[in-house]
């Protein structure tokens with residue numbers, strides 16, 4: 001398999017000691033038991049060549065893989081289109097800032113390259129719909145990397161809801177925040193083109209859709225600002241959203257609210273603080289997605305809550321280090337799906353029933369688009385357009 005990666009940032013390479021770097025690690029792990037002929041990483045600056053080479057060398061050494069990756073610098077979607085006319089790939093993974101997802105993914109789909117896009121699909125619904133149309137025109141499978149759908153704690157929630165253990169779902173409450181170093185340092189180049197709800201909150205919008213299959217109806221969003229703005233980043237410090245959903249099977253309404261911020265102190269015990277609650281007529285589930293019960297206290301790092309379940313190098317039963325976690329599962333599943341599509345074992349239509357494909361991901365994109373509109377209208381209620389092609393239950 002030949003894989004193209006667009007972007008050479010922290011999620012791809014784990015650059016600047018930001019951790020494992022999920023995408024290259026995951027492909028390397030996958031390559032230990034499947035054929036990965038070549039990985040090509042493209043981004044703008046030639047400086048990324050050494051970052052990619054060092055990341056791949058570190059990963060190969062850590063998990064005993066033999067991944068081969070080269071680097072190509074490309075300045076624009078037009079250059080990508082030219083490049084694709086001379087170079088063929090089985091699939092691509094797009095991991096660049098939110099506002100660029102559309103142009104690069106469009107170039108990939110127009111050229112028939114099956115694609116996995118990091119969340120959010122796009123910040124606006126119009127762009128998302130255009131990508132869906134490009135996908136249909138070329139019959140090219142594409143999905144969004146919503147890895148929370150693979151987290152076992154969320155699968156428990158899903159099962160309990162489906163089994164009726166909570167009764168009729170009444171409300172869903174999400175608290176999600178991230179250290180201020182992320183908008184100020186890690187994503188300094190583009191944090192003013194996103195916001196905490198669009199970049200992170202979207203995970204829990206997609207999750208609720210995945211958990212329930214409910215239809216988002218309307219939202220009202222308010223933001224606070226000052227701290228980031230004072231430091232030169234034009235983005236909300238916090239975003240607060242009230243979002244109403246409909247259970248399509250009986251028309252009942254569910255209220256969700258999201259409190260998100262991008263200004264947690266850097267001394268916070270994890271990069272992201274995240275928890276949610278689903279309350280129904282017969283029960284309630286409360287999930288702490290930061291505190292997984294693993295606390296590390298040290299002189300150098302203070303108190304840290306570790307999450308060993310997302311993206312980690314862990315030993316298997318034979319003591320060999322493997323890249324594991326729900327982050328890996330999500331990417332490995334996409335690669336397996338590509339092989340199955342190429343072998344005629346599955347179809348885009350079949351995958352669409354269970355995967356976060358483009359159509360399914362339009363739901364969360366419709367919500368972030370409506371939330372961004374409400375934020376600019378001082379909290380006015382904004383209807384979330386219905387995605388007509390979805391067969392609401």
Ligand SMILES: NC(=O)c1ccc[n+]([C@@H]2O[C@H](COP(=O)([O-])OP(=O)(O)OC[C@H]3O[C@@H](n4cnc5c(N)ncnc54)[C@H](O)[C@@H]3O)[C@@H](O)[C@H]2O)c1
Pocket residue numbers: 007008009010011012043044045075095096097098100118119120186187199
């Ligand atoms: N970091 C994470 O844990 C994580 C997890 C899931 C999804 N994501 C998503 O991945 C995307 C990128 O995140 P990241 O952490 O790798 O960010 P990053 O800022 O570390 O890297 C961004 C990459 O995009 C490239 N880039 C920037 N501007 C560009 C342009 N104009 N044209 C082409 N390439 C450009 C940069 O060269 C860099 O390689 C975001 O959409 C984010 O939501 C990140």
